[in-house]
Amino acid sequence: MNRYQLEMFIMVVDTKKISTAAKLLNISQPGLSSQIKTIESYYNAQLLARTKNGVEPTPAGQVFYRYAKKILSMYDVMEKEIDDLLGIQDQVVNIGATYTVGNYAIPCSIWTFKEKYPKVALQLEVSNTHDIINRLLSHKFHLAIVEGPVDIPEEADLTCKLAANDEIVFIAPPTKDWENTAMCSLADLVDVPLILPSPGSGVREVFDKSLLDAGMTVQDFRVVSQMSSIEAIKSAVEAGMGISLCTRMAVQKELRRNALWEIPVHLSIPVQFRIFYHNNGYLPAMAQRFIRFIAGPEELSLCEKK
């Protein structure tokens, strides 16, 4: 029985679905299923009753749920007490992040992390992938968080961890033209005015790569503009200049309040948020805590709500 299993079980009970819990935990659904089964056979008791659409805890499962939370909070309190002894609360952690990550994913995480360690100083700098990685390599950051593919020099001794999964969505202005758009393919969009993220941005890299897989290039589209700022892109789309694309996380709010509409495209383009840090370089304890907070299997953050 380990901490991560408690975390997993709690997530399943909270979401009432193994599948969505798996998504939030960034693991596969069968993987989570089998973990649940491991827990159940440990107590040889059924903890979850499989309902028509999902699962719900049995009485024994409810007991487990209650104690799992207690035990996890006990772990947290312990860690905090240890941290008090170590005197690491006011350490400075320098974080480099790319635009999407730095503007949309990280702020909430920093906020949450600060609730745990109010005195910690998290210095966040946002730039493009290339720049961020370079500055990590020259030890300007303790850690870097980027989206999309990254070129790391062979000789660099970096650790890489998955922080979160997101996907690229196509966004359109909330006008009649785009009302109730049917599920479409990339080919259906080639004639529509398209605003692209500038080359070098993570989203653009992912998009280019996925076009390549589909046997297409950006040349095939009617590109009306390229912009590097995500806010600029969103404004342009809202203003009706064309459609565009970005990570779901970046337009979560707009989609929710219908400031932008999502174009349902048949192709799913996943984007990985990854965290990098020096393998053997000295890491302040607090930086390590933050890494675990973001990317550790047993803590979930990057405040994504699905």
Next chain:
Amino acid sequence: MNRYQLEMFIMVVDTKKISTAAKLLNISQPGLSSQIKTIESYYNAQLLARTKNGVEPTPAGQVFYRYAKKILSMYDVMEKEIDDLLGIQDQVVNIGATYTVGNYAIPCSIWTFKEKYPKVALQLEVSNTHDIINRLLSHKFHLAIVEGPVDIPEEADLTCKLAANDEIVFIAPPTKDWENTAMCSLADLVDVPLILPSPGSGVREVFDKSLLDAGMTVQDFRVVSQMSSIEAIKSAVEAGMGISLCTRMAVQKELRRNALWEIPVHLSIPVQFRIFYHNNGYLPAMAQRFIRFIAGPEELSLCEKK
């Protein structure tokens, strides 16, 4: 972080030595060392200070120790509460055990287990290895605990778990002749009157096998008697009929109060206590709890005190 790691850390702090803790946990010393290191790097804090002979907890280690105990007890309380819901407290568990195990190792474990589950009915039957295994195979027992080598038919679908490690000791009457006996070899004992456990007993099997490795047989010794009852053997040795051998566990008390003396022999003869149960046969939840209690990595029992 998992339950077993908490258990391990507690054991290390309690014994103040990684090596003896490893023995009690039935794992290798380097294995335990590396687990400790894993825990330390998880918090990236030193939890144990390496002293001249052993280790002692740092302040942070003491915090960890305190919470580890709390968390473990919370797990226990949870399990009990789940068991209440399952209504398994008064299940009957049939245990078969060989003489050494049944008379010396198990009783204390049963006692301890009953503290946890007062209403459980543990039926213990003691016989020789062959008989015990046969009756397990014909489902007369839920589980069997035996010492020494066991012949299991190919087709039998049994699970085997290590319950504990012990070793064979040579015992002599507490007389002048045996006072301050120097470390000796098997060869030095061939002319001494020897009382052997009957063939078929676990200890005898282990002994025969280890003689074989040394290129000897029982014929080489001056065997004055063979007895199946361990108590009879002990009485005979105490009465001065000769020397004999048995597991350390079986003569722990006598050695401590000097009713018997141990002959320090250069050869170490380990004895394994193993627990067997049907793989696919139905196991009452309580039997599974008992197995975990005896052989599970995260609970230690078989009340051996070293």
Next chain:
DNA sequence: AACAATTACGCACCACGTAAGGATA
């Protein structure tokens, strides 16, 4: 020499991912 811990290295198991199957609306 005996004991205690660490380092190095290899194997074996298990967690987890992919793919396919079954059940329900």
Next chain:
DNA sequence: TATCCTTACGTGGTGCGTAATTGTT
């Protein structure tokens, strides 16, 4: 067909054992 869970199976990471090294009494 879409959703949700399970089963089957292959692979990589790691827990742990053996052996060798260092340090201490």
